[in-house]
Amino acid sequence: QVQLVESGGGVxxxxxxxxxxxxxxxxxxxxxxxxxxxxAPGKGLEWVAxxxxxxxxxxxxxxxxxxxxxxxxxxKSTLYLQMNSLRAEDTAxxxxxxxWQNFDYWGQGTLVTVSS
Amino acid sequence: QSALTQPASVxxxxxxxxxxSCTGTSSDVGGYNYVSWYQQHPGKAPRLMxxxxxNRPSGVSNRFSGSKSGNTASLTISGLQAEDEADYYCxxxxxxxxxxxxxxxxxxxx
Numbered sequence: 001q002v003q004l005v006e007s008g009g010g011v012x013x014x015x016x017x018x019x020x021x022x023x024x025x026x027x028x029x030x031x032x033x034x035x036x037x038x039x040a041p042g043k044g045l046e047w048v049a050x051x052x053x054x055x056x057x058x059x060x061x062x063x064x065x066x067x068x069x070x071x072x073x074x075x076k077s078t079l080y081l082q083m084n085s086l087r088a089e090d091t092a093x094x095x096x097x098x099x100w101q102n103f104d105y106w107g108q109g110t111l112v113t114v115s116s
Numbered sequence: 117q118s119a120l121t122q123p124a125s126v127x128x129x130x131x132x133x134x135x136x137s138c139t140g141t142s143s144d145v146g147g148y149n150y151v152s153w154y155q156q157h158p159g160k161a162p163r164l165m166x167x168x169x170x171n172r173p174s175g176v177s178n179r180f181s182g183s184k185s186g187n188t189a190s191l192t193i194s195g196l197q198a199e200d201e202a203d204y205y206c207x208x209x210x211x212x213x214x215x216x217x218x219x220x221x222x223x224x225x226x
Contacts, residue, residue, distance in 0.1 A: 044220040045205050059213045062117050095161060102152050102167040109161060
């Protein structure tokens with residue numbers, strides 16, 4: 001069965017960096033586009049970034065462009081999100097989700113809190 | 117990248133039908149058949165309920181259906197059940213190759 005497990009969240013000061021990971025199993029990771037989606041406390045879902053199956057085609061939400069970088073290691077079936085210059089408004093649960101078009105499977109999320 | 121527009125809340129009694137709307141533009145909802153719907157219970161990850169406007173993944177009840185007309189997509193839940201009470205989000209592919217979600221709709225089963 002498909003499993004996505006996020007890790008790397010925690011408390012970080014404004015302006016600092018953090019890298020999230022998403023370990024995948026139960027499907028051929030290298031065949032699928034992957035996303036990061038976040039949800040601030042008590043708020044709705046916000047799409048963050050997508051990477052194509054081979055990592056060559058990436059797109060970002062305007063709110064994170066230039067600060068966040070999505071990447072993947074298909075040999076390790078792992079998706080990453082490098083987050084730099086973090087702001088208080090980046091505080092959220094970060095989910096990874098499978099599939100280029102339809103977010104058909106989601107992880108349980110990892111909480112990132114940006115606070116001094 | 118403006119969020120798609122959904123009603124903040126809808127409600128219905130058990131057995132009734134409800135419809136949640138999702139309005140975008142010709143650059144997202146109206147331009148592509150890549151509209152999907154997600155159910156999220158409190159403290160849980162979202163679950164895909166409808167993809168590509170009107171398709172149901174395996175395991176999703178046929179009480180859930182989707183449609184689209186112009187720049188507005190809709191999710192209909194028939195035969196409401198208590199376990200349907202949740203937040204519902206629509207999403208669409210966009211002309212910039214990004215994705216966008218709606219603001220979410222809280223469904224209350226009375």
